[in-house]
Amino acid sequence: MSLMSDIAAAASGAGTVLFRAMCPDCRARCELTAQALRLAIGGSRRTTFYSFTCPECGSAVRRPAGERIVELLTGGGVSTLRLQPVAAPAAPTASNV
Numbered sequence: 001m002s003l004m005s006d007i008a009a010a011a012s013g014a015g016t017v018l019f020r021a022m023c024p025d026c027r028a029r030c031e032l033t034a035q036a037l038r039l040a041i042g043g044s045r046r047t048t049f050y051s052f053t054c055p056e057c058g059s060a061v062r063r064p065a066g067e068r069i070v071e072l073l074t075g076g077g078v079s080t081l082r083l084q085p086v087a088a089p090a091a092p093t094a095s096n097v
């Protein structure tokens with residue numbers, strides 16, 4: 001089944017949610033708590049992603065998060081960072097007279 005999403009949630013015995021995600025570097029199947037994951041929601045698909053540090057190889061993993069993954073993670077208590085749409089900063093005026 002290659003259609004499985006990158007990350008899946010599995011309830012652990014203690015009532016907390018564990019997430020299983022694959023590290024693209026070492027291909028380890030990591031079990032992560034909500035605290036180990038970060039979710040960033042930007043204005044577009046490109047800027048919406050989740051990230052974690054692989055417990056196996058220490059690699060910083062960043063993967064795009066689709067709508068379903070966002071729901072999954074926020075529902076599981078992952079802290080969410082809402083990225084402000086970056087407004088172009090006012091260019092410093094060259095002639096300030």
Ligand SMILES: [Zn+2]
Nearest residue numbers: 023026054057
């Ligand atoms: Zn890894």
